[in-house]
Amino acid sequence: MxxxxxxxxxxxxxxxxxxxxxxxxxxxxxxxxxxxxxxxxxxxxxxxxxxxxxxxxxxxxxxxxxxxxxxxxxxxxxxxxxxxxxxxxxxxxxxxxxxxxxxxxxxxxxxxxxxxxxxxxxxxxxxxxxxxxxxxxxxxxxxxxxxxxxxxxxxxxxxxxxxxxxxxxxxxxxxxxxxxxxxxxxxxxxxxxxxxxxxxxxxxxxxxxxxxRGVDGGSQAPVPVAEGVRTVLRKRLVACLDVRTNDAGDLVVTKGDQYAVREEATDGQTKGVVRNLGKPVELSERYYREGADEITFLNITSFRQEVLDDAPMLQVLEKASEKIFVPLTVGGGIRAYTDGNGRHYSALEVAARYFRAGADKISLGSDAVYAAEAYMKDAQLSGTSAIEQISKVYGRQAVVISVDPRRVYVASPEEAPTHTCLHLPHAPGPEGQQYAWYQCTVRGGREGRDVDAVQLVRACEALGAGEILLNCIDMDGQKQGFDLALVKSVMAAVSIPVIASSGAGAVEHFSQVFKETNVQAALAAGIFHKHLVEISDVKKHLTEQGIAARVVGVVDTPCASDTRL
Missing domain, CATH: 3.40.50.880 (Class I glutamine amidotransferase (GATase) domain)
Incomplete structure (x- = not known):
């Protein structure tokens, strides 16, 4: 100084x-x-x-x-x-x-x-x-x-x-x-x-x-504004980091916890080591420099431990926020719990610790499914769910719901009368079924619940959530593009913003999801970690396609939809 x-x-x-x-x-x-x-x-x-x-x-x-x-x-x-x-x-x-x-x-x-x-x-x-x-x-x-x-x-x-x-x-x-x-x-x-x-x-x-200090020398003269001038909200590109502890106790970025996270051992006998795609702080700083609009950390093993004892993950947020000046979201096991000494912590207390460590938004997964199930029984707000508690104090914009659904194929919608079934002729089931409902899962995709994705997002919006992070287990890691049918159905069900996730493998997949669903943001992980697709290439492609995107490090060319930017 x-x-x-x-x-x-x-x-x-x-x-x-x-x-x-x-x-x-x-x-x-x-x-x-x-x-x-x-x-x-x-x-x-x-x-x-x-x-x-x-x-x-x-x-x-x-x-x-x-x-x-x-x-x-x-x-x-x-x-x-x-x-x-x-x-x-x-x-x-x-x-x-x-x-x-x-x-x-x-x-x-x-x-x-x-x-x-x-x-x-x-x-x-x-x-x-x-x-x-x-x-x-x-x-x-x-x-x-x-x-x-x-x-x-x-x-x-x-x-x-x-x-x-x-x-x-x-x-x-x-x-x-x-x-x-x-x-x-x-x-x-x-x-x-x-x-x-x-x-x-x-x-x-x-x-x-x-x-x-605000002193303007008396000059705050009017600036002429042409009639019809407007601004345009940019489509967001979110970089996601699945973080877990490796065998040495260090936090690394790896594959989602519902998949195999270990590299195969060279001797064919031992179990190998946890797949390491990078250190979370270093990787997140790289994405910030490359132009990611937001960064999400998903702590994929924290549901097995006492969340406030997870000092390494809190330190990741603290360190990342020192050099990263775009929004940071954190998720994984943020819920009410009682520690080994009998001390009870509310979800609000847990979330507060992560906010103070540098998180801008909290992502809720399994806890949101349980809250939605309780709400759906009588459509009454209890005030006790994590969604309600956190949104009341921090605002609904601070609460993101991470939806992890998988397809349950049926021959016709009549086989699942209580669920929203989608027609999927382009992605038939194992027995040729052309319909499926999207079953929400908990515990990192390990357990299915009798709630579909549309039911979940509607309930969570009513409880006070401000954004949906929409995954799809069937598409994750496939690099065949986002599940457009699922994204469209969820977009139609809620009025809060939606982030499309799972399936991106090429720059064209991002322009496709933005054009065909009008979703507000798209997320990717592995393709960025491994340099299969570069963030800058996605931004360049979106701009060429006339899709409003924030471009870092170059003059941002106005898009076809812009009249003023």
Whole structure:
């Protein structure tokens, strides 16, 4: 840190992944001081407020710690402030997410929910920003830069808050309402997106703010915006790492746990060694550099152990988040459990530990199936499931459901009257059956349940999940492409975003799934680990096919569907 750099006061109220914000600030050479008392707010040189979670929980915490009034006074005095995501939403008067709670009331207007009948909610992924006023903060970005969003609620531009609007973003088809993506008045700046998760673009934006602490020399002149200008949400490419312990006790990236994970022994006698495709931290850093839009860690053996004792996996997250500034998801055994000493841990406590280690989203597998089964009995919310607990505190965007189905072939839909059967003439069963329902599995694919994939995702959405990671055991490792029929059926069943997984073997498989299903993201693992397909080649192919994708390291060519990026 150089002597002329200020110390950043971080308003960390204890919810969600703030480690990435810390790492982003320190990577830029700034020291951090945590706001621990109301007096720390008045003493701050500059405050960054990385709001994560639900609006009501955030306002309750601010009030409970005595921060509300000192923060209002700090903002009213036009002192340097940068709010992120919920940190921006709290500046408004209220939010539909928690109608009984008042916001800080600095900006006129209410925060409202996206219309799930028009778009998938939450709004997750890389999108652009339409600049409405000059500001050294946002002037640092190129017009083609995109940033990372993950939110279910947004603030709309109005005549009353017009003087605050720095940029807007559109989500949905042409004609969709635009929402406020960044605000600024004087030294008070905030954004709906996550700069700490927006790669080099986001780091550049943070540096621009911290360098001058929001001071804009009085220049926040309007920027003309042409009629019909809009932004387009990019299709995401997710790199997945199946992580397990090898015989020496080290974490390695290997094949999914439902498959053979050992290399054959050369002597034909011993059992061989666990297949090692790389070290998780090193491999994840490689994918970040190559342009992966998100990275997912699946801890495929943690369901056999006490999750909070899994220090190596927590350390992987901590180390990875130091250098990776795109979203990180972690899954594997995140559930309520009782340890050997009789101490009970709720799923919320377990998830909290992973969020604090650097995870942005939590992936639930087996536990989600059990929760869905309980919900389907009477369609009543119990408030006790991991999905409900985590989404209530951290927001539904923090909960991903990993669906692991396998085909159960039948001669006709009448043979499975309680399940959604799909017609699969292109992939008949062992006896020539042309219909199948997709049975959900638990325990790493070892046990089947009497729940199909469509039933599961509907129930999980009702419980509060924010995203579906859709696998297919029959397609995994086959390199024949994604199960398009399954993806289409799940997309039709829910309004939350879906990530297609299992089966990719060529760049064409990614453009195919995006074009034929309109899925929001696609995931792959082994083909990236082994360099069979390169992330950069997938991005290049998608762009050539007119599919909006974030391209790192080159000028991002506008796609056919874009009118402004």
């Amino acid at each position: 150089t002597a002329d750099k200020v110390t950043v006061s971080l308003l960390d109220y204890g919810a969600g992944n703030v480690r990435s914000v810390r790492n982003a600030i320190t990577s830029l050479g700034y020291a951090i001081k945590d706001v621990a008392t109301p007096g720390d707010i008045d003493a701050a040189e500059v405050i960054i407020f990385p709001g994560v979670g639900s609006f009501g929980n955030a306002m309750d915490t601010l009030e409970g710690k005595g921060y509300t009034e000192p923060l209002k006074a700090y903002l009213a005095a036009n002192r340097p402030f940068f709010g992120i995501c919920l940190g921006m939403q709290t500046l408004f008067e209220s939010s539909e997410e928690s109608p009984e709670h008042k916001g800080l009331g600095i900006i006129p207007g209410a925060v409202t929910q996206f219309d799930s009948s028009q778009v998938s909610v939450p709004h997750i992924g890389w999108n652009g920003a339409i600049q409405h006023r000059r500001s050294h903060v946002i002037d640092s970005l190129d017009k083609d830069d995109v940033v990372y969003f993950v939110h279910s609620y947004r603030a709309l531009p109005t005549a009353a808050n017009k003087d605050w609007v720095l940029s807007t973003t559109t989500y949905g088809e042409p004609g969709a309402s635009e929402f406020i993506s960044a605000v600024q008045k004087g030294n008070v700046v905030a954004c709906q997106f996550h700069p700490e998760k927006s790669g080099g673009v986001g780091l550049k934006l943070l540096e621009s703010f911290l360098k001058d």
